[in-house]
Amino acid sequence: MPTAIVLGATGAIGQQLVTQLTQRGEVESVIVITPRELDLTREFPNAIMSKIQPALLNFDQLEDQAAKCMPAAAVAFVALGTTKKQAGSKEAFRRVDYGLVLAFARACKTAGVSRLGVVTAQGADARSSIFYNRVKGEVERDIQALGLPCVFFARPSLLLGRTEDGRLAEKWASVLLAPAARWLPRSVRPIEVGYVAAGMIDVALGGVGEGASFVLSNAEMHRFGE
Numbered sequence: 001m002p003t004a005i006v007l008g009a010t011g012a013i014g015q016q017l018v019t020q021l022t023q024r025g026e027v028e029s030v031i032v033i034t035p036r037e038l039d040l041t042r043e044f045p046n047a048i049m050s051k052i053q054p055a056l057l058n059f060d061q062l063e064d065q066a067a068k069c070m071p072a073a074a075v076a077f078v079a080l081g082t083t084k085k086q087a088g089s090k091e092a093f094r095r096v097d098y099g100l101v102l103a104f105a106r107a108c109k110t111a112g113v114s115r116l117g118v119v120t121a122q123g124a125d126a127r128s129s130i131f132y133n134r135v136k137g138e139v140e141r142d143i144q145a146l147g148l149p150c151v152f153f154a155r156p157s158l159l160l161g162r163t164e165d166g167r168l169a170e171k172w173a174s175v176l177l178a179p180a181a182r183w184l185p186r187s188v189r190p191i192e193v194g195y196v197a198a199g200m201i202d203v204a205l206g207g208v209g210e211g212a213s214f215v216l217s218n219a220e221m222h223r224f225g226e
Contacts, residue, residue, distance in 0.1 A: 001028035002205070003071045005113070007104050008080030009034065010043055012159060013119055016197035017077050022048040026205060031074075033066060033104070035059045063103040063110075070111035075204045078104055078118040090131060098139045105143045105151070115150045117200040118143060122155045122188070122218055144213045154200050154216045158190040187219045195225030 004021045008014040009032045021030045022044075031053045032038065040052055057065040070076070078101050087093040101118065108116050118140070123130070126137035140153050199221035 001026055002114075003027070003029050003031060003074040004204075005031045005033065005070055005074055005076040005108075007033045007066075007076070007078045007101075008119075010038070011079050011081065012161065012193040013156075013196050014077075014079035015044060016194050017079055017200065018044050018052065019047040020194075020197050020201055022051040024201065024205065027051065029053050031055050031069060033057055033062075033069075059100060062100055063107045066104055066107035067110040070107065070113060072112040073114045074111070075115045076104075076108050076113045076117070077200060077204065078116070080104075081119065084131075094135055098135050098142075101139050102142055105146055105148070109146050109148055113148070115152075115204050116143075116148055117152050117154060117204050117216070119154045119156065119196065119200075122157045124153070124155055148212070150212055152200075152203060152214050152216050154196055154221065155218060156191050156196045156221060157188050157218045159193050159196070160190050161193045187217065189218070189222060191218055191222060192225055195221050199224040 004027050006014055006017050006021070009018050018030055018032060021027050029051050030047075033055050035057060037056065038054055040047075040049055040054070044052065055066075055069045057069075080096065080101055082093055082096045084090055084093045087096060105116060105118070120136040120140055121133065123133040124136035124140055125133050126141045128134040128137060143151055143153075199216055202224060203216055
């Protein structure tokens with residue numbers, strides 16, 4: 001049975017990934033990569049606690065330390081992300097959303113992870129004039145260049161069901177769009193965080209997807225929850 005590894009486990013999608021992974025019979029254990037001690041029952045109240053294995057790492061040495069705690073042939077997920085406001089600057093934002101994500105992907109390459117799923121964003125494009133989308137596109141591009149056995153990028157639209165994390169603009173946008181969401185095309189329709197996690201898990205465990213690198217679109221993730 002496979003081991004799953006999650007980076008960014010305390011965010012909205014990350015919490016769903018950990019919880020849903022523990023509920024899958026084919027998953028033996030879930031390694032949670034974290035820079036601090038976690039209250040597991042508070043962070044993952046609906047998870048099967050016996051399957052969770054916290055790995056407390058120094059994120060300044062993430063690549064080296066993460067590679068040492070990854071079993072070969074594991075499946076891995078990245079749901080790590082911040083905002084420029086939370087980070088304090090563009091440089092600090094890039095350190096998290098690009099630097100730490102790429103460092104983790106390199107660790108996956110070193111350890112022989114069989115499949116890696118990374119949450120980026122709808123509109124990710126390394127040539128974008130929008131800073132956020134450009135960083136997401138750059139990290140996709142540079143992870144692809146690592147030559148992992150298989151990597152896929154989940155590109156969700158506006159997230160629904162997000163925990164309180166200070167993203168007020170997104171929170172109000174989700175409130176305003178919620179009544180009309182059902183009428184929007186799935187390609188752009190706001191999406192529940194649980195759907196994103198479910199789609200990523202099914203793809204990672206089921207071997208769905210073509211080629212060594214591909215995109216899991218917003219429309220495809222909606223089908224896992226509706």
